[in-house]
Amino acid sequence: MKIGIPRALLYPIYIPLWKTFFEELGHQVVLSGRTSKGILNNGVKTCVDDACLPVKLFHGHVMDLIGKADVILVPRLISIYPGEFICPKFIGLPEMIKNSVSGSPKLLIMNFNARDRLEKGYDGMRQLGRELGASNTNVERALDRARARQAEYESMLESGFSPKSILEKRNARQSPASVKGRIGLIGHPYLVYDDYINMNIVEKLAARGYEAIFPENVPLEDIELACSRYPKKLFWSYGKRLLGGGLTMLEKRKVDGLIILTSFGCGIDAFIDELLLRANQREYRIPQTTITLDEHTGQAGFDTRLEAFIDMMEWRGRYDNNIPAYGTDVYTGKSLV
Amino acid sequence: MTITFPHMGRMYIPVKALFDDLGVKVVVPPPVSKETLEIGTRLAPEMACLPMKINLGNYIQSMEKGADTIVLTGSCGPCRFGYYGVVEKEILKDNGYDADVVILDAPGREPQVLLNRIRKISGNSSWLKIARAFLQASKVVEQVDEFIDILLKKRPRELNKGETDRVQSKFEKEVLICKGSGETLEFIEEYKEKAAQIPERPGVQPLHIGIVGEIYTLIEPYVNLNIENKLGHLGAEVHRGITVTDWVKTHLSLDMIYKRERKKKLKKAENYLSLCIGGHAWETIAETVHYADMGLDGIIQVLPFGCMPEIVAESIIPTISRDKGVPAMTLTVDELTGEAGYMTRLEAFVDLLSQKKGRVYERS
Structure with missing residues (x-):
């Protein structure tokens, strides 16, 4: 059977797991095309207006797979880590697709709920494997292989590779010829790793001599540690990754600037970015900007903002040691003498 | 300690009754208005949902009237409401408002934390007193909703245009004078009676x-x-x-x-x-x-x-x-x-x- 996987939402994070699993079970995996104007337009047309850009894109990718695959995989990611959730829209995604996409394509709904225990999360995949007609032993073997591939992938991400460089087998890091500095790119995987949607920001940064660091490059322990400063546990796995990743980059002075990529109407980012911004203003004072993306975002305006940010960052690097006569730091107001 | 809380419809009636019963000083935030929303919109993240903006406005307006402790409930996701308290606290801190934010969460692994918080906001009343106050307050909640339900039935059927609205606005103005759940319950009872007697047009x-x-x-x-x-x-x-x-x-x-x-x-x-x-x-x-x-x-x-x-x-x-x-x-x-x-x-x-x-x- 040909199983279509939409190249959207958490695809860049989980593709080794999903793809290996289905291939080991003897199915053929078809990916939707790379995000394009057509896919975006289709998504915008089918999805409810209030949804955010990534969810609209997912709709577009599902439409793209109609006719190319026998069934389309729609993951229902309820929780990917014990005691945590992802965005509610991920949980209701199969319902959104079922009710919005016309032509009623056959959907393969894969639950993943690790709310109680991480191991239990894979039960949804096991069940799906059995529904596809595989025996228990085959399912277990496929799952083991898939998880091994996924673990390998995740450790590569942590060591500083980007999904693109691994998945497309580009050689090593996409570091610019001479690195002037590093910029933390804080955003959900579906924005940061989708070059169409983020207007190729990584290459644009590289052209100016900056290397991008992603939240996925920060080890989980550091993220947990950084988030422990808040009195209440953050219950969004990706929210935690973005906030903890950003805070770790700031804390370890790994970056010269932070760029937050967010999609218009993103509920989680509204809170996470606010917390990150406030912590940065209070303690670290590293240049930071937020770029909001939606289906109307224009290339020119985007480039201007990016250029302005880098200019500002560089000027600051040049003039930052201008200490006022009364001996306080220009930014924090703290005494330097 | 002077407690305040965010507005949520007529929730202020039972909450006020609750704290009155416990003998804790409470400031009911001024009714939500354009000004409330303006304060909230200025302080909250742009993409935050509307309830949070109004909550922030409520707090600021209450603090201007002397409140120093904010009580709100929480949840554990995935809806954003669960993290309101933390973000609001940060925002208030950066804007120079020094308020104690007490979040009443569903008890997870440590029920003691929740119990301590309840104890704290109840002015160290005995558990018996707290339980009774909560019970009374939930009665007030039910009564208020029953009163509103009568109004909803009456409004399309009323004989004299606007009479239902008049009863409602008089109720909302006067209910705040009541002190404690006993008085409040009596007052609501009286108004339920009034509402039931609003004359109807026949055959609507x-x-x-x-x-x-x-x-x-x-x-x-x-x-x-x-x-x-x-x-x-x-x-x-x-x-x-x-x-x-x-x-x-x-x-x-x-x-x-x-x-x-x-x-x-x-x-x-x-x-x-x-x-x-x-x-x-x-x-x-x-x-x-x-x-x-x-x-x-x-x-x-x-x-x-x-x-x-x-x-x-x-x-x-x-x-x-x-x-x-x-x-x-x-x-x-x-x-x-x-x-x-x-x-x-x-x-x-x-x-x-x-x-x-x-x-x-x-x-x-």
Whole structure:
């Protein structure tokens, strides 16, 4: 059977797991095309207006797979880590697709709920494997292989590779010829790793001599540690990754600037970015900007903002040691003498 | 310690009664107004949902009146409401407001934390006293909702135009003078009587419209631009999908009969959505199906812009509408919602419903 996987939402994070699993079970995996104007337009047309850009894109990718695959995989990611959730829209995604996409394509709904225990999360995949007609032993073997591939992938991400460089087998890091500095790119995987949607920001940064660091490059322990400063546990796995990743980059002075990529109407980012911004203003004072993306975002305006940010960052690097006569730091107001 | 809390419809009546009973000083935030929203919009993140903006406005306005401790409830996701407290605390801190924020969360692994917090805000009253105060307050909640339900029934049927609204506004003005749950309950009883005696026009058969959606938006009249009253004036009897009573019974009480009923109701959503996706989206779908089965003339979903769970519900509702043949409309509100445009949509919806019913409605 040909199983279509939409190249959207958490695809860049989980593709080794999903793809290996289905291939080991003897199915053929078809990916939707790379995000394009057509896919975006289709998504915008089918999805409810209030949804955010990534969810609209997912709709577009599902439409793209109609006719190319026998069934389309729609993951229902309820929780990917014990005691945590992802965005509610991920949980209701199969319902959104079922009710919005016309032509009623056959959907393969894969639950993943690790709310109680991480191991239990894979039960949804096991069940799906059995529904596809595989025996228990085959399912277990496929799952083991898939998880091994996924673990390998995740450790590569942590060591500083980007999904693109691994998945497309580009050689090593996409570091610019001479690195002037590093910029933390804080955003959900579906924005940061989708070059169409983020207007190729990584290459644009590289052209100016900056290397991008992603939240996925920060080890989980550091993220947990950084988030422990808040009195209440953050219950969004990706929210935690973005906030903890950003805070770790700031804390370890790994970056010269932070760029937050967010999609218009993103509920989680509204809170996470606010917390990150406030912590940065209070303690670290590293240049930071937020770029909001939606289906109307224009290339020119985007480039201007990016250029302005880098200019500002560089000027600051040049003039930052201008200490006022009364001996306080220009930014924090703290005494330097 | 002077306590304040965010507004949520008429929730202030039982909450005030509760703290009065406990002998704790409490400041009821001024009614939500344009100014409240302006304060909130200035301080909150731009993309935050509307309830948070109003909450922040409430706190600031209460602190100006002397409150120093903020009490709010929490949850553990995935809806954003669960993290309100933390973000609000940070915002207040950066803006120079030194308030103690007490979040009452569902007890996870450490129930002691919650108990300590309850003890703290109750001014170290004995547990017996606290339990009694909570019980009394939940009675107030129910009574207030019953009073509102009478008004909803009366509004499309009233003989003298505007009488129901007059009773309601007088009630809302005077209820704050009551001290303690005893007085409050008596006062509500008196007004329920008054409301029941509002004269009706004979033979009126109003349209029946169910409103469903995000709980805060449904309950707080300022946010939904008083949709209940507006529909009432257009000659429709409003059925509320979710009330404060529902919330209290689901989250704070041990009422098993209610819980069983709730489960039964949620089961109705089965064909469309069969699990909790956070917030009240599941309830929204269940209520929509329930209302369609009840034979209501129309259903309106109200949500604040960007509400994550309700967006999922929004994409399901058209299917229910098609399957069951019941007209449904979604209204999204935020700080920029204009009253005129909103009113036009309500009027158009009511017009269509009455045409569907094959008769011209009478404006009350």
